[in-house]
Amino acid sequence: MFRRTIMAGAVALAAGFGAPAQAQAQATAPTEIQFWHGLTQPLGGMLEQIAADFNASQNRYRIQATFRGSYPETMVAAIAAFRAGQAPGIVQMFEVGTGTMMAAGRAIKPLHELLAETNTRIDFQDYLPGVRGYYSLTDGRMMSMPFNSSTSVVFYNKDAFRRANLNPDAFPETWEGVEAAARALKAAGHACPMTTAWPTWLMVEQFSAIHNIPLATQANGMGGLNAELRINNPLLVRHFNNLVAWQREGLFRYGGRDGAADALFPNGECAMIFASSGLRARIMREAQFPWGVGMLPVYQGTTPINSIIGGASFWVMNRGPNAARSADELQGIAQFFAWIARPEVAAKWHTDTGFLPVTRTAFEQVRATGFYNQPANAGADVPIQQMLRGGGQMTENSMGIRLGGFVEIRTIIQEELERAFQGQQTGEQALANATTRGNVVLRNFERQNAAR
């Protein structure tokens, strides 16, 4: 509470001092548009460079890109600023905040409205379906501008695979195969055969998507605020019970919440890690052993479909509860979005960072340069192929997730999983408890947003 007050105060103060200067400069200087992002270095610098390139390309608008802390911190800062009537024009919001933003009513300017009002055309049919679907309404109208999207894959240590007499060039396609591999790795003396980063994203959200089972009713929340969690299903129960048993057997190691487990792979501790495709850059920099990239496994008898995305998108915000954006500001924002939608910008972002190329054109452009055939980039296209698995025909289970209060629900699932790992409950109880607690969050969110 305290921090929030300070932040709101600081924002208000800064605005108070800045306003007269801005008004004076208006006549001659370009229109300034605040853009808050949540990317640490080196990614943040690359993003700011894109804004700088846009600013250099024309002289009517200036995108002022500033780092506002981690994704959740940026989200809180933007919300506090909105309440103080000083929200930025554009804010980068991580994918779990999507549900909250979609329900934000007049706090946001939906992307499709922005583009229509400013006569800007961006070809969203060219975007990867998994990316497009995550940020659009059920009728296909875009709500926010996709930018940095990742998905999750598995990275594995080829040396460790060789020592355990496993094929280093093919990662098992099923969980049964992964289990057998883990057992072989353990027998070969590996202390940590596998771990996972982002436990909820990987082991619940992605798991449900590629197995084509619902995470929540109402098409994972896309259909309305009255969605209920459906994670307490036989397949997930089986998986959670397996994870708990594997942890006890020493086949799996819980590496902590969110990205905490990331460190366990590049240092050679764990032989396999389920992680964000964005971990690639770090592994390339740090790992002292040959490694490979595999697609997420499924249980036998399932045909996997596409995985879903993580990462963030750009939202257009109104200044405050009673202050809309001027037509000039909207025009500038729309032109900036058109700029980042250009294939060369998207392609460069992809090759520089390891995030997905969000459009097919960008992907083709990168492929045409032979980028994926270079040994250093081996496996860099696995995330994209996995996004298109199942023929690119998404189901309502693999479009994405749009639940209000999803940040909290993710934490709840992690907490219940941790209790299961401690031996306080079974995998089934963990899912049952997570469902009960998560539904309370969903009902609260529905109520808070229905009153409007």
Added chain:
Amino acid sequence: MRKKVIFKGIALPWLLLLPQLVITGVFFFWPAGQAIYGSFLREDAFGLSREFVGLENFRDVLADPNYLAAGWNTVVFSSSVAIGALGVALFLAVQADKAIRGADAYKTMLIWPYAVAPAVAAVLWLFMFHPQIGLFGKALNGIGIRWDYKVNGDQAMLLVIMAAAWKQVSYNFIFFLAGLQSIPRAVLEAAAIDGARPVRRFWTIIFPLLAPTSFFLLVVNIVYAFFDTFGTIHALTQGGPGQATSTLIYKVYVDGVQNLNFGASAAQSVILMAIVVALTAVQFRFVERKVHY
């Protein structure tokens, strides 16, 4: 015999009091009032809709088993931190008060940790006790003790207690040392001549004479453990595993800042405020009676 000075008129005393009143008003009464007001509301994150719900937030919070568990965690955590930090600081201060070689260097080193920010302190402890990359964490696993605070709630609690107490030891140390140095040497020497051994001298002379300092530190340490340890917990365990290290103040943060559930967070702040007011009142009413100034 005391000379009473009385201000003429009312303006000057108020003027002199004004700065203090303004500060208390702006930094305590206004935010506290906001919290109380907010605890009766339910609103969305953006403040676009608002509903008066009476005591519903309090009812929900108090009916939540996780909140009650956090209350128990807070009791364990705060008492361990206060006792640990006070005990260790007192021991070190007594040792530093003796005539030893290099006492100044020793004292300076003990004061250093106080200058370390809570989150930084937590990271130091993380580097020592991380099961895979920490020096001691690896060593513990190496000798066959399964140390992994990420899946063991008791170990996680132990770790946050140690990290939080460590930071407070310096502060307590300074006060204890000052307290010790103000005890007249003559009293101690007289006791020594009478044949009292160091342990007896400590418990019959030093400890009672330190009581005002100890009492002050007890209040400060409990307030510290309640309110200032959020950064330590956040950086080390984020309240996990499960909610094993989630204390009341940490839950206020998680529900308010992370989950954007302002009503519940405000209700928790109000409850926490009431607890600390009650606790301090109890301390002053009962513990202070045993203190001789």
